Amino acid sequence: MQTQLPRTFLETPSGRRADQILRRCVHCGFCNATCPTYLERGDELDGPRGRIYLIKEVLESGSANRVAAKHLDRCLTCRACETTCPAGVEYGELAEIGRDALRDSGALKSSWITQLLLVLVRHPNWLRVMMTLGRYMRFLLPTSLRETLTHIPRRGEATGTEDASILIMRGCVQCVVTPEVNDHLAGLLERRGIAFQFSDETQCCGGMELHAGRHHVALNQMQRNIDALDPSTVNTVISTATGCGVTLKEYGRLLGSEDGQAFSAKIVDAAEYLRSHTFTKQRKDVSRVAWHAPCTLQHGQQLRGVVESILTKTGYELVPVEDAHLCCGSAGAYSIEQPELSRQLRQRKVDLLTANQPELIATANIGCQMHMGAIAEIPVVHWLELLR
Template sequence: MQTQILAQFLATPAGREADAILRSCVHCGFCTATCPTYQLLGDELDGPRGRIYQIKQVLEGQTPTRITQGHLDRCLGCRSCETTCPSGVRYARLADIGRHLVDERVARPWTQRLLRTALVGLVPHPARLAPLVRLGRLVRPLLPAALAAKVPRPRPAGDWPAPQGRRRVLALAGCVQAIATPLTNAAAARVLDRLGLDLIEAPQAGCCGALAYHLGAQAQGLDAMRRNIDAWWPAIESGCEAILITASACAATVKDYGDLLRDDPAYAERAARVASLARDPTEWLSAADLSPLGTPGRGRRIAFHAPCSLQHGQQIKGLAESILTRLGFVLTPVPDPHLCCGSAGTYSLTQPVLSRQLQANKVAALESGAPELIATANIGCQLHLEAGSRLPVVHWLELLDGG
């Protein structure tokens, strides 16, 4: 694609990066066919190719409007387009640059500003989020059904095995997962314990930074990334083999730390090191001897939901399914497995109408094979699907733990 980016943008690292991404696009339109929002709305401007053109126009000097902002806001960030693209266009990165550029030039309505400020100020901070979750559980019987469904049910973590001085792997506690589903990391610790490894958390590490970064508070997001690097670094220097991140969306973000902080002279080298150590549990367990786990599946029928952050963001396909099959689970068929469930971070709150449509479609697909439960690999998808399904929805690591 030919570009005529303004000099003021080409003078910045982000502008030069955007120009390189735009030039790699051949505007073939293959991405449109797999875009969830284009499938729902049928509007070229609500597909990847249309959004790419809108970002290009802004970089070339066209003044953006609330309409431009709305089309970019409706992007899920699912990255299905990246999986489809034959030219390797880094659409997600271009979208981040474009959104930031437009948000600097277009004022949002006060309601949107308030919602986004509240999300950035509350969700990435477990100490602030925990009281709200406890209150929600307390008043859940009094809430409307749609709102009550969004309140996560308690999932006690159970015992976390004490380190035995063996090979060590770091874990990311995260933000929402640490409060809503602490069982996930505890289950991972018990599974790894049976496989002869110690899983440890760094208390100072928290939100991966994705939520703030993608809601326009990029400086706060980058600060969260730096905090995690500082928290993990002593364990990395002392020989931790990997950073095992059980939320696939967080794993996709941590794997991008090297790119996101490459222009920070104080953190670039360490960020690249952290990104190289980041692993999704599927990558670690797929090559492991799982015989100590036995066959917890025992023929149980489950539907596996592959989060977009796993199959498109990290480009990991089929590993979780293979592990579950090895352990005796029977995977039921899921139509259109590449499509997003509508969770997409905070999308269910910022774009509730589209999110509910995608949720209904995904739940119908997952339930179509008559499974007894649904398993997934990301906290956001887990809570979102649970709010719309009649079946239990669990993290797939819980199944390995015997859940």
């Protein structure tokens, strides 16, 4: 694709990167075939190829392009298009740059609920209080929020060991909504004699800020996380929420610093860490499981088949799931910003997951778990729960 980005923009790292990515796109449109919003709406501008053109227009003109903002807002940043693209176009990175430009021009704005959520994820105690109040006053909340309050958290009990070389990243929303997930991992490590410590509760990865186009706030949060880690003690950081994991692994690229790269090199998803271990099947009442690979795992981290292999070796039967590459519609604050499209995608996903009569759905990200759990007629659990 030919580009004519302004010279001043080309002198910045974002400008050079955008130019490089845009030039890689050969307009073939293969990516549209796996884009959930294109499949749902059938509109070229709601597919990756159309959005790439819109981002190019925004970056070339620098204008507050409201059409581009509308269609970019409908993008889930699921990155299924990246997995499909034969030319290696890094759409996710380009969308980040496009969103930043749109936010700077005033064309892209977050709703008040998203802005409130962005504050709450940095203050888990406030989030805990708000969720408790929300359960009592559900009737006052918008449907998108009301539906996510169905899960009653079981308070995490594991404490960890100070100065251990392995750190479990708690995750901001996950440590409030499903604290038991980190407890499951802690229990599995303890049983194998592996010492670990937990991250501070306030260490949000910055992913939600990044997707909302608040780049600078996100980068500050990331730097705080790096500064909070003692690199001489911790050599591995395990993430149990794939939405956090994908962002943590990108600190090096996003910050463009050596300490960012060193931090990212320590990040592993729980599945990567546990893949060489063997487990005993704990849920004797369950044999047929539908696996939902979050986009942040299969497209963002390009980790496919690892959880599947662990669960199968442990004795669970994974039922076939059609269109497994498609997003469930959760995608950070997407269910709040785009409630109708998000619900359509969720219904389609849950129908596909339950088509072959599984007894439960297993996944690896808190957003997907809450989003699908609100309507699925079978339990939706984190896969670690099946091992412990």
